[in-house]
Amino acid sequence: MALHIFCGFFLTTTFVFMQTLADTSSCTDCFVNSRATYYPHSEQNGTANGACGFGSFGALVNGGDVSAASSLYRNGVGCGACYQVRCTESEYCSDNGVIVVITDQGSSDNTDFILSEHAFDRMAQTTDAASYLLALGVLDIQYRRVACSYPHENITFKIDESSSNPNYLAFVIWYQQGIRDITAVQLCETENFECKLLDRSHGAVWSSISPPSGPLSIRMLFSDEDEENEEWVVPPNNLPADWKAGQTYDSGIQVN
Numbered sequence: 001m002a003l004h005i006f007c008g009f010f011l012t013t014t015f016v017f018m019q020t021l022a023d024t025s026s027c028t029d030c031f032v033n034s035r036a037t038y039y040p041h042s043e044q045n046g047t048a049n050g051a052c053g054f055g056s057f058g059a060l061v062n063g064g065d066v067s068a069a070s071s072l073y074r075n076g077v078g079c080g081a082c083y084q085v086r087c088t089e090s091e092y093c094s095d096n097g098v099i100v101v102i103t104d105q106g107s108s109d110n111t112d113f114i115l116s117e118h119a120f121d122r123m124a125q126t127t128d129a130a131s132y133l134l135a136l137g138v139l140d141i142q143y144r145r146v147a148c149s150y151p152h153e154n155i156t157f158k159i160d161e162s163s164s165n166p167n168y169l170a171f172v173i174w175y176q177q178g179i180r181d182i183t184a185v186q187l188c189e190t191e192n193f194e195c196k197l198l199d200r201s202h203g204a205v206w207s208s209i210s211p212p213s214g215p216l217s218i219r220m221l222f223s224d225e226d227e228e229n230e231e232w233v234v235p236p237n238n239l240p241a242d243w244k245a246g247q248t249y250d251s252g253i254q255v256n
Contacts, residue, residue: 188212
């Protein structure tokens, strides 16, 4: 009888343990343990020279709560992604931490994040606590991917200054919303619907030598991180035929 009870307990415990492992491995909303620091000798906001190619937008987007990433940069696919980051010093750190946007690539002292000073401060409970955290320099943190939200902004295309109509077109995508990645971009002629797959020049910058002429439709492929679920999104607004370097163009769409 005792053996039967023990075996039943063992089987039940094993099932619970295996179920816990399965839940953990399939969890898409769980926090991951890591480390974070902040840009040294920087202003409160991020850098305008980040590897994602956002320019000054990359320093100011999300109220300046931005970050460089190491492995999460993912050769530029991670640009524009949002993460909730919270430090673990319970006496000084807030429960919710801060939501940051990836705008740059970098690592320091085995960290996953190099936050703007503004974002680093916001992990603290108080101003005095923020000073203490800044003095430490590197913190143990927890992070998870979250949806980006810009309720008053549509996805926007900023034409890179290196572009020259009609010979070369490069642009960066601003205000990437939701929790999915942009993994491919097509440029399509609106009259005959011929499309050209663009190159990821670097970071969040997409480019084409000898782009199609006339008004242009930009199609974006949104994918989950494992790329099992993918969806092509076609904004209602097109690039005008006389697009110009340095200009921004509203796509007319939000993608959640």
